[in-house]
Amino acid sequence: TTGRATTLLERSGRWSSAGCDHRKPFFCYDDxxxxxxxxxxxxxxxxxxxxxxxxxxxxSNPHQQRWVQERAKNASTPFVWLGLQYGCAARLWLWVTDYVVCYERWASGGRTEACGMSAAMTTGGQHEWVSQRKNETFNFICIKH
Structure with missing residues (x-):
């Protein structure tokens, strides 16, 4: 082999390759x-x-968005639930981890701020986020330990 099989994501968001002997930072969110x-x-x-x-x-960032949307492509429903819900008392969107939303990928007109709403990702198209009533039923994505 030539030793150039390593694939990495540049800051620009573009994929490129580098020599296998180069040390680079990495993350394993997909796993x-x-x-x-x-x-x-x-x-x-x-x-x-x-x-x-x-x-x-x-x-919480575009890299995680990409990993999640790759999983979402294989769903059997038009949306997959995310761990994001509208907090009535706080009047803002909160992750289940209690983090405030910093990175957002809402579809145009897709965010409804009302009690009983949670966020789901579209499983096709641009994989944007849309508000859905919590009693709707969809596939979902868990994060493992």
């Missing part, structure tokens, strides 16, 4: 994600992830 192809409400999905794996997935 921690699992798509659950079962239809559950948002609360059921949250409970399932917390009991079986770790938690519903959170997305």
């Amino acid at each position: 921690k994600l699992i798509l659950i192809r079962e239809n559950k409400t948002w609360e059921e999905a949250l409970n399932y992830c917390r009991q079986t794996h770790h938690d519903l997935v959170t997305i």
